[in-house]
Amino acid sequence: xxxFEIFYINGDFMKTDKALIAHLYxxxxxxxxxxxxxxxxxxxxxSIVDNLVDIQLINDLDDEDIxxxxxxxxxxxDNFGMDNTKWFYRMINSKKPLQEKMTLFWHHVFxxxxxxxxxxxxxxxxxxxxRDDCLSNLRVLLKDISADPAMIFWLDNCENHGKxxxxxxxxxxxxxxSMGIGNxxxxxxxxxSRAFTxxxxxxxxxxxxxGHFKSQFIFDEKDHDFGEKxxxxxxxxxxGEDIIEIIVKTEACAKFISRHLYNFFVADEPQIPAWSIExxxxxxxxxxxxxxxxxxxxxxxxxxxxxxxxxxxKNSMFKRVKCPAEFIAxxxxxxxxxxxxxxxxxxxxxxxxxxxxxLLDPPSVEGWHTGKEWIDGGSLTExxxxxxxxxxxxxxxxxxxxxxMIINSKVELSSEQLVSKILECSGELNVSEQTFxxxxxxxxxxxxxxxxxxxxxxxxxxxxLYTLLxxxxxxxxx
Amino acid sequence: MVTHKKSTGxxxxxxxxxxxxxxxxxxxxxxxxxxxxxxxxxxxxxxxEGESLPFTDDLAFHPKAEAFREIYKEGKMAIVQGIGxxxxxxxxxxxxxxxxxxxxxxxxxxGWLSKVIRELDPNSSNPLTAVSFGKGLPRALAxxxxxxxxxxxxDNYGLxxxxxxxxxxxxxxxxxxxxxxxxxxxxxxRHESGVVMNYLANTGSGVLQGADMLKDVPSKYKSSVxxxxxxxxxxxxxxxxxxxxxxxxxVFYTQHGGYDHHAQEMPAHDRLMGELSQGIKDFLTDLxxxxxxxxxxxxxxxxxxxxxxxxxxxxxxxxxxxAFIIGNRVNGGLYSEYPSIEPSEWLNxxxxxxxxxxxxxxxxxxxxxxxxxxNEIVLGNFEQLNPFK
Numbered sequence: 001x002x003x004f005e006i007f008y009i010n011g012d013f014m015k016t017d018k019a020l021i022a023h024l025y026x027x028x029x030x031x032x033x034x035x036x037x038x039x040x041x042x043x044x045x046x047s048i049v050d051n052l053v054d055i056q057l058i059n060d061l062d063d064e065d066i067x068x069x070x071x072x073x074x075x076x077x078d079n080f081g082m083d084n085t086k087w088f089y090r091m092i093n094s095k096k097p098l099q100e101k102m103t104l105f106w107h108h109v110f111x112x113x114x115x116x117x118x119x120x121x122x123x124x125x126x127x128x129x130x131r132d133d134c135l136s137n138l139r140v141l142l143k144d145i146s147a148d149p150a151m152i153f154w155l156d157n158c159e160n161h162g163k164x165x166x167x168x169x170x171x172x173x174x175x176x177x178s179m180g181i182g183n184x185x186x187x188x189x190x191x192x193s194r195a196f197t198x199x200x201x202x203x204x205x206x207x208x209x210x211g212h213f214k215s216q217f218i219f220d221e222k223d224h225d226f227g228e229k230x231x232x233x234x235x236x237x238x239x240g241e242d243i244i245e246i247i248v249k250t251e252a253c254a255k256f257i258s259r260h261l262y263n264f265f266v267a268d269e270p271q272i273p274a275w276s277i278e279x280x281x282x283x284x285x286x287x288x289x290x291x292x293x294x295x296x297x298x299x300x301x302x303x304x305x306x307x308x309x310x311x312x313x314k315n316s317m318f319k320r321v322k323c324p325a326e327f328i329a330x331x332x333x334x335x336x337x338x339x340x341x342x343x344x345x346x347x348x349x350x351x352x353x354x355x356x357x358x359l360l361d362p363p364s365v366e367g368w369h370t371g372k373e374w375i376d377g378g379s380l381t382e383x384x385x386x387x388x389x390x391x392x393x394x395x396x397x398x399x400x401x402x403x404x405m406i407i408n409s410k411v412e413l414s415s416e417q418l419v420s421k422i423l424e425c426s427g428e429l430n431v432s433e434q435t436f437x438x439x440x441x442x443x444x445x446x447x448x449x450x451x452x453x454x455x456x457x458x459x460x461x462x463x464x465l466y467t468l469l470x471x472x473x474x475x476x477x478x
Numbered sequence: 479m480v481t482h483k484k485s486t487g488x489x490x491x492x493x494x495x496x497x498x499x500x501x502x503x504x505x506x507x508x509x510x511x512x513x514x515x516x517x518x519x520x521x522x523x524x525x526x527e528g529e530s531l532p533f534t535d536d537l538a539f540h541p542k543a544e545a546f547r548e549i550y551k552e553g554k555m556a557i558v559q560g561i562g563x564x565x566x567x568x569x570x571x572x573x574x575x576x577x578x579x580x581x582x583x584x585x586x587x588x589g590w591l592s593k594v595i596r597e598l599d600p601n602s603s604n605p606l607t608a609v610s611f612g613k614g615l616p617r618a619l620a621x622x623x624x625x626x627x628x629x630x631x632x633d634n635y636g637l638x639x640x641x642x643x644x645x646x647x648x649x650x651x652x653x654x655x656x657x658x659x660x661x662x663x664x665x666x667x668r669h670e671s672g673v674v675m676n677y678l679a680n681t682g683s684g685v686l687q688g689a690d691m692l693k694d695v696p697s698k699y700k701s702s703v704x705x706x707x708x709x710x711x712x713x714x715x716x717x718x719x720x721x722x723x724x725x726x727x728x729v730f731y732t733q734h735g736g737y738d739h740h741a742q743e744m745p746a747h748d749r750l751m752g753e754l755s756q757g758i759k760d761f762l763t764d765l766x767x768x769x770x771x772x773x774x775x776x777x778x779x780x781x782x783x784x785x786x787x788x789x790x791x792x793x794x795x796x797x798x799x800x801a802f803i804i805g806n807r808v809n810g811g812l813y814s815e816y817p818s819i820e821p822s823e824w825l826n827x828x829x830x831x832x833x834x835x836x837x838x839x840x841x842x843x844x845x846x847x848x849x850x851x852x853n854e855i856v857l858g859n860f861e862q863l864n865p866f867k
Binding site: 115155156158159161164166167168171268271272273318321354356363365366369371372373378379381382384385388392433434438442467468471473474477 | 499568569570571572605613614617626627628629636640641656657658663671678679681682684685688689738741789791794795
């Protein structure tokens with residue numbers, strides 16, 4: 001049984017442990033605030049999961065018009081960094097956090113970037129497409145990325161001609177987007193590439209004088225190879241959709257996507273090149289995901305629902321290193337309020353870049369290396385300095401609230417209770433004995449805290465504890 | 479606090495790695511310009527005779543790599559023609575891993591340069607033994623328990639810099655150093671998280687020490703060399719800054735990205751070749767100005783070469799490629815053999831076949847430059863070159 005029991009009160013409603021909800025929201029979204037946890041803990045866990053998963057997927061946010069008014073640069077879509085501004089706003093504020101998290105997940109898997117095309121509008125359309133499709137069927141996602149102008153240019157499918165194939169897209173579709181290395185041959189790549197000949201885009205409006213314009217997918221019959229292909233043991237006059245249909249039904253695809261999901265939502269796995277050699281960390285969990293994938297015929301909603309409700313998920317607290325987007329959005333969420341007019345928003349694109357993750361511009365089609373590879377001396381420094389700056393600044397409403405919550409404790413807190421309360425308030429965190437001891441040493445110096453005692457010295461002591469907590473190794477984990 | 483040896487007399491040898499990410503088109507970097515086959519296979523993505531820059535009777539540099547030709551003529555560049563390994567991987571991911579770990583068949587956890595750091599600094603007493611510039615730490619430098627420093631911005635490297643009260647900041651950094659001490663409890667039962675926690679602890683401690691050592695570096699550097707404004711030039715200038723500060727760094731790592739030219743290769747490769755060759759030229763001049771050239775050797779490599787035939791606009795992933803060893807110590811010239819470009823000799827009917835194993839090149843640098851036993855590091859005994867004076 002899971003250690004986080006759902007418990008019944010008076011036999012008619014169920015409450016859920018806050019630590020479990022905080023965990024779910026770190027993974028299925030971008031963290032939580034103390035108020036959110038108070039509210040959600042009155043519901044039962046499965047219905048919290050269902051509410052996250054069963055959402056109407058829409059691209060527009062309520063605050064879209066305000067954002068646009070305050071950031072006129074958003075209208076000129078050439079600046080892809082401005083779209084990241086909007087994306088961070090969504091991560092922090094969206095009422096549908098899983099939609100933003102899944103969009104980020106697919107952006108990791110189908111890594112497509114701005115650098116090569118320097119074409120903002122198609123990249124922005126690309127992310128919007130991922131957002132629309134994020135909880136749909138995998139075949140819809142694969143078909144839409146194959147017919148996406150940003151992807152077509154990124155992997156040169158516009159240069160993949162009936163008479164002269166360019167196998168870049170065909171190769172990565174199999175290696176990085178759906179099956180993983182070792183599950184197909186070089187011949188399969190060539191035949192898949194042939195099936196995608198003629199999948200290209202219309203020439204967009206000229207760049208000058210108004211800047212970049214959107215582009216539309218077109219299927220150019222004249223440039224398509226209608227001949228017979230042989231793909232993964234099947235023969236036929238396959239077009240791109242037929243290739244995707246064959247891929248989605250393979251067990252290799254179910255395993256590959258399941259492992260991606262496990263790595264992104266449950267616990268860090270080794271980097272993708274190792275997947276064909278190293279077995280998954282939790283084979284039982286993989287079986288559950290793979291079976292759900294196959295039984296539901298690749299319905300991502302059902303796979304996500306099953307995953308979040310599984311024991312392996314509930315038992316996976318703090319087994320992932322936060323990616324920069326998660327780190328930034330969740331730290332902001334708990335320390336401050338970011339409205340659509342907040343001028344700090346425009347700095348987040350550059351900030352995530354120095355932490356090693358430029359959204360809409362991954363380092364290559366391989367996407368980002370995850371897990372502890374997010375961390376090196378440079379990125380750890382940026383992360384710690386950012387979190388320390390936010391949490392120690394009492395102009396931030398969330399940070400002030402975190403201090404007030406401690407001040408307002410009705411009883412005097414022992415040093416142990418003080419540290420535990422600090423951990424609880426900052427999102428039900430867990431630290432090692434060593435870190436606990438270091439915090440305890442600081443907690444036992446200076447004035448006693450709690451019982452509504454309030455003065456400058458007490459506040460400074462509490463701020464110092466929060467500052468040290470967000471500097472701890474454990475704060476890097478989700 | 480860390481102390482470092484002041485060099486007395488002969489300076490410690492230093493290796494600078496320049497990684498060209500994405501798979502550099504070697505056939506268009508060092509061009510067999512007298513061979514008609516080149517012009518046949520590179521109908522669209524090739525350089526006309528008269529545009530490429532001849533430096534021997536048969537070979538020419540890329541038209542934008544004039545600075546390379548100058549370095550070559552000064553006798554400071556050894557060209558390793560035809561580098562690679564058996565069953566070359568065409569996946570960027572996997573190929574880069576293979577170059578970084580010297581393990582073509584299994585997935586290894588230790589980078590080759592991380593083992594160099596361990597040899598040079600077995601007690602991890604200097605976090606600056608290896609310094610990488612750019613975002614993210616390359617796998618070549620990563621291994622459990624090995625500390626190295628990764629710097630994105632040399633001008634602002636340090637922890638909790640927003641705390642204005644210096645006494646408070648120092649006291650906090652003191653607590654920080656204790657939180658980032660590897661603990662017994664992270665081992666055993668919680669082994670898996672333990673690996674991550676230990677890694678975090680080592681990284682955090684390294685930052686603390688490294689930042690302290692690096693804080694005066696940018697203000698001390700002065701030079702008359704004007705580098706261009708691009709990422710590789712900036713990284714190479716930062717190498718000079720840290721190297722001339724004398725902090726004991728023995729391995730520097732830099733990356734130049736964007737070499738994956740499936741399409742529109744001509745303008746993109748032009749830009750990169752110009753940036754790379756001029757950046758290295760300026761770097762060598764800067765080192766001379768600081769009397770710091772003798773101890774430095776540069777290795778320039780890429781994870782694979784590209785297909786012999788172009789695809790009309792670019793070139794797809796290939797196998798064998800080429801590498802460069804550059805420095806004052808180097809006995810310039812051509813090393814190993816240029817792979818035959820006769821179609822019948824192409825690997826799998828489409829790629830350049832390597833003539834020299836990359837692990838032999840690493841071995842050459844390790845043994846003949848850094849003075850280390852290469853076999854444990856490159857995981858085998860590979861034929862070496864003799865590129866040094």
